[in-house]
Amino acid sequence: MEINPAVTFKHDRSVMYAKRPKVLIVGGGIGGLTLGAILQKSDTPFEIFERTPEVKPLGSITSLTGAAAPLLKQLGIWDEFYALTRELAKVQVVVAPDLETQFVVSAPDDAIERYGAESRVLPRPKLHELLLRQIPKEHVHLGKKILSTQQGGNGVLIRCSDGTEYEGDILVGSDGAYSAVRQNLYAQLKKENRLPASDGLPLPFLNVxxxxxxxxxxxxxxxxxxxxxxxxxxxxxxxxxxxxxxxxxxxxxxxxxxxxxxxxxxxxxxxxxxxxxxxxxxxxxxxxxxxxxxxxxxxxxxxxxxxxxxxxxxxxxxxxxxEEKVFKTWSDTRTVLMGDACHKVTPEFMSTKFGLNPSGGSGAVNAIHDAIVLANYIHALPDHPIAEEIEAAFVAYRKERIDHVEHAFTASQAFRNMVDSGWKAKLMRYLAKSMPSWVSVALEKKVMTNRPQLYFLPRDTTPAELPAAPQPSLHLKRPESRKKNEDVVAVAEVAAVEVV
Missing domain, CATH: 3.30.70 (Alpha-Beta Plaits)
Structure with a gap:
């Protein structure tokens, strides 16, 4: 396939066989697998490409708050998820070497009534395995290290280190902080003088x-x-x-x-x-x-x-x-980024260092939320979408997600600063320890109102005292085809006769 940036086919959807855009997902982590599990519930064709030759049980704990519960219930895997988890009800902060308790921060007793679900924790590999079970094996390709990507008006192409190539209509980079998809995309944008200066800087890191x-x-x-x-x-x-x-x-x-x-x-x-x-x-x-x-x-x-x-x-x-960074550029033409590839926020075991940080679990939850919103916009595309329609969907996806991501980033930065030496850090620790309950509730609401759902699956109607925040993509609707199925079949039959 020759991907020509200058070529965009002029569709006449009234005479074209209904075809959904094929999605190539690079990265088999939590975000990529969540997107794959969602697309499996729709009529959108997809393939997942993971660079490692086998699934390894790496990682520590993953915390999912009630903000992720609606999706798991929509996918029909909430009960299975729940059985793998334990409730995260409190954090005990102690000081070495004597292991004296400095303070204890507890989650609200009525978290289920407030948000529809409480925070649950499970080993990261278990969440990975659960999501992987939702996807047919033939859709997941291991040992596929991406060497280059190419996109244009008529499609996307990825080339792998084993010599294989794959074609599609949409390319999703969900391959982590050092995303090969992002690097290829940014290299092209930089060549065209379209990359913001800050996006070209290395990822900053202060911790290992x-x-x-x-x-x-x-x-x-x-x-x-x-x-x-x-x-x-x-x-x-x-x-x-x-x-x-x-x-x-x-x-x-x-x-x-x-x-x-x-x-x-x-x-x-x-x-x-x-x-x-x-x-x-x-x-x-x-x-x-x-x-x-x-x-x-x-x-x-x-x-x-x-x-x-x-x-x-x-x-x-x-x-x-x-590392911690929120990139400005999330997409271009037919390529889009999600999760750590476009916003790297400190993982949940860091952000809870001094208590139940309202952004706890932000790494996994933000990746899951990205997948929900992005899937909504992809599903709402018409059959045979042109590049301009795809790019407009990606712009709307970023607009819907960016405020939530930047809030998580800011909260993570503030909590990370508590580990510094000096009187300012000590003051911040004291304030965290002495935080009034009404402040904690206000911070929780800022995060826990963000409970996005898929518009094309039955809604999760679990009662919650705290209403969910407005979600633009929840009100999307796919455009109807210009022709009925019978008309499309008739046109295809006439074309076949003419060819013969």
Missing amino acids: CLVGQTRKLTLEEFPDLAKTESQFKNILSKDKPYAWATFTTEQMTICYAVTQYLTAETSKDNDSFRNSEWGPEAAQAMCNEVRDFPIVSGRKEQLTMGDLFDWTPKECISKVML
């Missing part, structure tokens, strides 16, 4: 994080697993540039995250693995550095992070970058 999940443990090994609610312990250090957190899961495992706050010098030391997202290769050295960090387990004997590492299969530990 070690994440993992243990094997299944016994109550003798970790007594806190007996408690039905997830035990979320945030541990701060008095004298080290680290914070670490542990979570108990429904699978009787411990998910954990150790965050190192970098200086100018240590940033240089960690720059070498900048492009190896969720990679285990660089994890061992950091494991050795933090083995002696104490944790809370419910046992009389003191356990440390080293015990968790010893209980974890080596392939389930990884070291990741924690």
Whole structure:
């Protein structure tokens, strides 16, 4: 297929066989799989391309608030999701080395009545597996590292490192902070002097994080697993540039995250693995550095992070970058970005460092919300959409999402600043600890009103005291075809006779 930017076919939809645009999704993470699971419920053809040759059980905990519940219910997987999770009801913040409790922040007791669902946590790999089960295997292609992309008025084309090529009508970049789709798109825009200067700058990062999940443990090994609610312990250090957190899961495992706050010098030391997202290769050295960090387990004997590492299969530990940036450019022509590819916000285990941050779970929830809104606009496209119609849909998608994304980014920045030294950081920690309940409620409402749904599936009608925020894409409607199906078939038959 030759993708010619200068060529746009002039459609006469009255004589064309009804054809939905084919979507190529690059990236098999939470965002890409969510979009795939949604498109599977529609009549939109799609393919997913993941660069890794196999699905690896990487990552730590994922927190999904009630803001993601409507979609899971629309997809018919809420009960299955719920069975995999534990409620995240409170965060206990303690200080090492004595592990004295500094304060406890609790979620509202009436979260279900307020928002329709409470916050639930599960291992990231379990959410990944759940979404993957919603998609037929033939739609997911592994070992497909993208080398180049091309787009024009008549379609999109991707080329992979194994020599294969794939054609489609829409290209979705859901391939993470160092997105190959974004890099290809931005290179072309820069060549045409259409890329904002800020989008051409490298991703800033100040922190690195070690994440993992243990094997299944016994109550003798970790007594806190007996408690039905997830035990979320945030541990701060008095004298080290680290914070670490542990979570108990429904699978009787411990998910954990150790965050190192970098200086100018240590940033240089960690720059070498900048492009190896969720990679285990660089994890061992950091494991050795933090083995002696104490944790809370419910046992009389003191356990440390080293015990968790010893209980974890080596392939389930990884070291990741924690970058933060919201890009200005989300799309062009037939290419669109979503999730970390266009807005990288600190993951949920970071943003809850000093309590139940209203933006907790922002990484996964924002990717899911992107998928909902983008799917709505794709579904509302007419048959045989031209490039201008596709691009207009992408502009509307960004407009609907950008305020929510920027709010999550701002909240994440504010909470991250609490780890700095000096009186300002101490004041911020004091204010977080002493925050009046009415302020917490106001912050929660800002986030929890954003509960988007798919317009083309039956609505989730779960009662909630807090109404959902206005959602423009919920009121979309696909244009009707110019011709009835019988007329289209008749035209096709006449054309076939003429060809013969």
